[in-house]
Amino acid sequence: MNQLQFTQSKPSINNNWSKEEKLDFLMNEYGDKIIRLAYSYVRTKHSAEDIAQEVFIKCYEHLDEFRGDSSHKTWLYKIAINKCKDHLKSWSHRNVVLTEIKTSIQKVMHPASDIECIRKEEGQFISEKILSLPRKYREVIIFYYYEGLSLKEISNLLNLNINTIKSRFYRGKKLLEKELKGGDFLE
Structure with a gap:
């Protein structure tokens, strides 16, 4: 008895799609992964979501310039890493960290x-x-x-x-x- 083997092909961007359709596809395909990646750097959900939004804005702005030297996933990860590093250097990040330390101290004082x-x-x-x-x-x-x-x-x-x-x-x-x-x- 022959067994049929099915391979699941990964969906990819169709070159006939509009810029908006390409962005929509990339956001659906990689949005959660970009948020998780950003979270691994910045360690706050809100900041990770903000960074993901910035990543896709930059992606949209430069989508026509994408040369295909790497996969879209790798390209988005590279943008995300750079955004995360910029965020970690920013004043707002240092201010958020101080606020979180204060919140942690309050939780110790009033545990669940x-x-x-x-x-x-x-x-x-x-x-x-x-x-x-x-x-x-x-x-x-x-x-x-x-x-x-x-x-x-x-x-x-x-x-x-x-x-x-x-x-x-x-x-x-x-x-x-x-x-x-x-x-x-x-x-």
């Missing part, structure tokens, strides 16, 4: 129910450990495991030598493993 706290901790433990890694390791781990990029694609995206990416990937995994072993569920 124990059960609610335990559930949140269980759900966020690994994400927090990944986000606590230094950025150079965190971004490689996120791109590899969450975005499914190869080390070569990450190398191209970050404009770094492949051996640097391999080293950061290995060290990031070791740091993450060390952090996770400190957690209750792995002891």
Whole structure:
């Protein structure tokens, strides 16, 4: 009995589409991923959403100039990384961080129910450990495991030598493993 194998082809941009249709496709296809990527840098949902919006504005402005040297996904990620780095250097980011520290102190003074706290901790433990890694390791781990990029694609995206990416990937995994072993569920 022959088994039919079906391959699911990834939808792509049709060159006959208008600029608005192309943008709509890219936003639907990569919007959530761009927000997650931005969140991994800026660590606030609101800022990540703002950055994603800026990414797609810039995408729209330069969509006609896209040469196809890379995939649209890689191009959008590159824009997002640059926007995130700009945001991290900005005064508004430093001001938000101070506000969040104040909010965290207030939460300690007025904690939620124990059960609610335990559930949140269980759900966020690994994400927090990944986000606590230094950025150079965190971004490689996120791109590899969450975005499914190869080390070569990450190398191209970050404009770094492949051996640097391999080293950061290995060290990031070791740091993450060390952090996770400190957690209750792995002891």
